[in-house]
Amino acid sequence: xxxxxxxxxxxxxxVFQFKPFSRKQxxxxxxxxxxxxxxxxxxIIADGAIRSGKTVSMETSFLLWAMxxxxxxxxxxxxxxxxxxxxxxxxxxxxxxxSRGYNVDEKRSEKLITISKGxxxxxxxxxxxxxxxxxxxxxxxxxxxxxxxxxxxxxxSFVNQxxxxxxxxxxxxxxxxxxxxxxxxxxxxxxxxYLEKRLLYLHFTMEDNLSLSDVIKExxxxxxxxxxYNRFILGRWCAAEGIIYDCxxxxxxxxxxxxxxxxxxxxxxxxxAVDYGTTNPTVFLDxxxxxxxxxxxxxxxxxxxxxxxxxxTSEHADDLDAFLGNERDAVIIVDPAAEDFKLELRNxxxxxxxxxxxxxxxxxxxxxxxxxxxxxxxxxxxxxxxELETYVWDQKAKERGEEKPVKxxxxxxxxxxYLVKTLTNRSRMDRVARNxxxxx
Numbered sequence: 004x005x006x007x008x009x010x011x012x013x014x015x016x017x018v019f020q021f022k023p024f025s026r027k028q029x030x031x032x033x034x035x036x037x038x039x040x041x042x043x044x045x046x047i048i049a050d051g052a053i054r055s056g057k058t059v060s061m062e063t064s065f066l067l068w069a070m071x072x073x074x075x076x077x078x079x080x081x082x083x084x085x086x087x088x089x090x091x092x093x094x095x096x097x098x099x100x101x102s103r104g105y106n107v108d109e110k111r112s113e114k115l116i117t118i119s120k121g122x123x124x125x126x127x128x129x130x131x132x133x134x135x136x137x138x139x140x141x142x143x144x145x146x147x148x149x150x151x152x153x154x155x156x157x158x159x160s161f162v163n164q165x166x167x168x169x170x171x172x173x174x175x176x177x178x179x180x181x182x183x184x185x186x187x188x189x190x191x192x193x194x195x196x197y198l199e200k201r202l203l204y205l206h207f208t209m210e211d212n213l214s215l216s217d218v219i220k221e222x223x224x225x226x227x228x229x230x231x232y233n234r235f236i237l238g239r240w241c242a243a244e245g246i247i248y249d250c251x252x253x254x255x256x257x258x259x260x261x262x263x264x265x266x267x268x269x270x271x272x273x274x275x276a277v278d279y280g281t282t283n284p285t286v287f288l289d290x291x292x293x294x295x296x297x298x299x300x301x302x303x304x305x306x307x308x309x310x311x312x313x314x315x316t317s318e319h320a321d322d323l324d325a326f327l328g329n330e331r332d333a334v335i336i337v338d339p340a341a342e343d344f345k346l347e348l349r350n351x352x353x354x355x356x357x358x359x360x361x362x363x364x365x366x367x368x369x370x371x372x373x374x375x376x377x378x379x380x381x382x383x384x385x386x387x388x389x390e391l392e393t394y395v396w397d398q399k400a401k402e403r404g405e406e407k408p409v410k411x412x413x414x415x416x417x418x419x420x421y422l423v424k425t426l427t428n429r430s431r432m433d434r435v436a437r438n439x440x441x442x443x
Contacts, residue, residue: 035064066100085129088152250373276421338360
């Protein structure tokens with residue numbers, strides 16, 4: 004097997020360009036071979052920093068192992084969602100198979116990739132493990148192996164169901180992930196017991212990805228601070244404690260809209276992020292986006308417990324009308340659960356967009372954009388700033404191995420997270436980091 008690492012090609016005919024594999028990546032690629040000391044192990048765990056080369060080496064090895072060991076068997080490829088699995092695994096998985104001379108046929112309606120070469124044919128089903136109900140999707144199938152991409156983002160019940168389906172003789176488990184909290188179920192039940200479970204455990208850093216230049220590695224180091232730096236750059240399983248947005252910096256993240264109004268041209272898109280409540284507060288955040296930086300300019304904050312008035316859906320929509328005045332061009336980003344409010348807004352002619360309500364990923368993305376100065380909030384937003392100072396991790400939840408914010412005085416923080424996470428993907432974060440690097 005050539006010691007080379009596939010990377011994305013610029014053309015369809017060149018499936019991959021190749022870079023050298025690092026020592027740990029070679030171990031991932033070869034641990035299952037008959038002459039390996041780990042050949043009889045039941046699986047492998049690869050955890051650690053982002054961009055450390057875990058995923059591409061794991062999916063390459065999983066494919067080669069399956070096709071060299073079995074024929075006419077079922078395998079599972081699992082991600083948090085089908086969408087994330089397509090982006091992070093399936094696209095390259097199919098390219099890698101083609102580059103190795105395999106025939107690849109995908110049936111999206113069945114979530115099935117059939118891979119064959121000569122007399123060997125195997126079936127790779129793919130699943131999203133988003134919540135507790137996801138375990139029902141994988142029941143009933145018999146598997147020869149399963150690959151979990153970002154396993155720490157999946158519920159334990161789904162992982163247990165999938166591993167329990169691996170009943171074919173010689174079947175193995177493949178796990179990769181970035182770290183979460185020290186009491187996370189995967190850390191406690193799998194990593195802490197990897198020897199007893201007969202698993203090979205490899206911890207990756209960015210130094211294990213030989214395709215990354217020093218410039219790129221430094222770029223990623225600048226994107227994260229605090230708990231996110233420890234997890235995604237240093238690759239440590241560590242607790243989230245204290246104030247959530249401890250990366251907030253007044254000089255970097257504040258501005259005065261009376262002095263600086265850069266959005267007053269055609270290059271900016273107007274948004275209002277909404278955290279909607281009936282018995283709880285309702286918040287509107289007025290914001291402009293230039294594709295690089297979010298400028299949050301105004302806030303609306305109705306707290307029924309303070310104002311002694313619980314407003315109807317129609318009354319909140321009236322308040323949004325008044326809040327925007329003649330600026331009805333705004334796209335309204337609303338929590339997907341607020342169905343009645345979204346319907347009311349659409350009936351009034353507003354463009355409505357479902358918010359991405361992934362809490363932990365949203366917090367991580369928002370913190371990264373704060374750290375890079377790509378989120379700026381006007382000095383006048385008093386409620387926003389009051390919440391920012393009291394928005395903390397729930398310590399009681401931490402004792403149960405969970406990570407979530409304290410659910411009080413968090414409504415402006417939720418609206419901010421909806422705004423940033425809904426409109427920010429990995430390519431945007433990379434572009435923002437590159438822009439800051441070039442401007443330095």
